[in-house]
Amino acid sequence: MTKVAIITGISAGMGHAAALYFKEKGYEVYGGARRMDRMQDLAEQGVHVQELDLTDKISIRQLVDRTIKEQGKIDVLINNAGYGEYGPLEEVPTETAKRQFEVNLFGANEITQFVLPTMRNQGYGRIVNVSSIGGDLYTPLGGWYHATKAGVNMWSDVLDMEVKPFGIRSVVVQPGGTATEWQKVALENAHKNLQDNSPYEALVDREEEISGKFSFSATAEDLAKVFYKAATDAKPKRRYFNSIGDHAAVIFARTMPNAYRAIVSKIV
Known part of the structure; x- marks a missing residue:
């Protein structure tokens, strides 16, 4: 019997690679993102795509309802959608911080709440929550991002304890540095979040300089395989990592x- 997966944030990066990989593995894949134009290649490969905004409950419900109507079940939910918006905690507007929580954590919770009744009726299901090693590690300027990912970790652990009796498991994937546009976008946002004549401008410049010296070997395709392992392990672990170094x-x-803290302080 064909298995069914819902994946959020499939327009680029790890989500895009995961949609293709799960499709290759024989899944019926449903997913979405805010930009339809960036998912046309997925649609051509047979992925069921639609516009998805994780801050819009109606948008979320439409994706879940469509999946259930067309397939009658949901085997896997991968909460991949998320973003990083850096900036000094003194200057990042609270509304900006709230939006990062709405997408990275509360959006994952919203779609999970819609999916759980179906999984519970089935007596099985796997929820894969994409966090980051940044849920445990931290650097200056990433305070709100790190807080959202630490929140995802704790939320997933509590969820797992609550739904395990129904045959459902909730697990976390913690990617490390990956060859995607994520770091570039996060630091671009850091510049946007600086106030005029900000005392933190030098810190942002230094972080950008340090970031430019790092190159990451892990690819989105590598992480897609980790997602798949997290979704299909017969005996799931609470945490999944791409490399021993990340772990x-x-x-x-x-x-x-x-x-x-001492090491990070010396670097930055």
């Missing part, structure tokens, strides 16, 4: 917070 960095930050 080690999280363990270090969790178990040696003072040493982690």
Whole structure:
């Protein structure tokens, strides 16, 4: 029997790669993003695409209802949609911070609430929540982003305890540095969030300079395979990482917070 997956944020990056990979693996894939023009290639490959805004409950409900109407079930939900908006905590407008929570955390919760009744009636289902190693690690300017991803981690863990008795599992994928446009966009937003004559301008410039020195070998296609493993493992783990290095960095930050802070402070 064909399996069915809903994936959010499929217009680019990891979500786009995951939609193609799950389709390749025989899934009926439903998904969306705000820009329809960036999903035409997915539609041509047989992915069921539609416009999706995770801050709009009607938009979310339409995607879930369409999936259930056409397929009658949902095996997997991948909460991939999200973004990073950097900037100094003193200057980032609170409304901007709220929007990042609305997309990265509350949007995931909204679509999950719509999906859970179907999964519970089935007696099975897998919810894969895409967080980041930035849910445990942190750097200056990323305060609100890190807070959203730390929130995703905790939310997913609590959800897993609540839905496990119904045969449903909620797990987290924590990508590290990936060869996508994410870092570039986050730092562009940091410049936008600076006030006139900001005392943090030098910090933003320095972060941008440091970021430019790093190159990431992990690709969106690599992470799509991690998503698939998280979605299909017979005995799911609470956390999935693309590399040993990503996992080690999280363990270090969790178990040696003072040493982690000292290292980051020297770098930035």
